Amino acid sequence: MRIATYNVNGVNGRLPVLLRWLEETQPDVACLQELKAPEEKFPLQAINDAGYNAIWHGQKSWNGVAILARGMEIEERVRVLPGDPEDMHSRYIEAVVNGIIIGCLYLPNGNPVDTPKFDYKLKWFERLTNHAKKLLKEDLPVILTGDYNVMPTELDVYKPERWTNDALFRPETREAFHKLVSQGWTDAIRKLYPHEKIYTFWDYFRDAYGRDAGLRIDHFLLSPNIADRLKAAGVDRYVRGWEKSSDHGPVWIELKDK
């Protein structure tokens, strides 16, 4: 079973790229972030025609998350991260697919630091951590995946010294990620490739993709009761080189059948 995550940076503007990627790689489940489309502008027909069911939580202009599944039912659990009724951003959606709880998330960017945006990021991280702790008590296995907007270690940044004061790399942010993972989650890419430079994002500027000036910010966290089913993981980085690509590349894991 292949599960993928892809920050599409605009689901409608990205539709040809998204459909080509789905067709070529055939993930069983695909979690999408940054739909940048209101609820009613989600391209459901095109996605259905590609063979996928979908649930999504859209929002005008920004954010937006979706879970797609090929030939499988998607049983929605929640579409808002618990813990703050005031938070109107569509950044989290969770469902059961094929006996696995899948949480699809788009963690706030948080820049610039020393503004409410950074506080919002850390608070959101705390809410995610609280929710994750509850999920670990479920009988079903859990996968928390998406755009975490954090480079966990220096290995995950092309030039760490340039990012020390960035919201994606600040000590508070990395500590928050570490605290979450320490509950017992497995960072799938790092489990299989502990020492390799692997990126999931390349800026549109300055030919970042051509120079491989990237970041690893899209992650898969696996609960202990599914971690031993991890067979393979990787980044479809060639997709980043396509015309009209997102600035993120799709990330995927392959699970053994039970």
Add this chain to the structure above:
DNA sequence: ATGCCGTGGAAACCACGA
């Protein structure tokens, strides 16, 4: 390197992203 590009939405510029 403090947004150089890209997206969406509103209004021919702005917010936001990482």
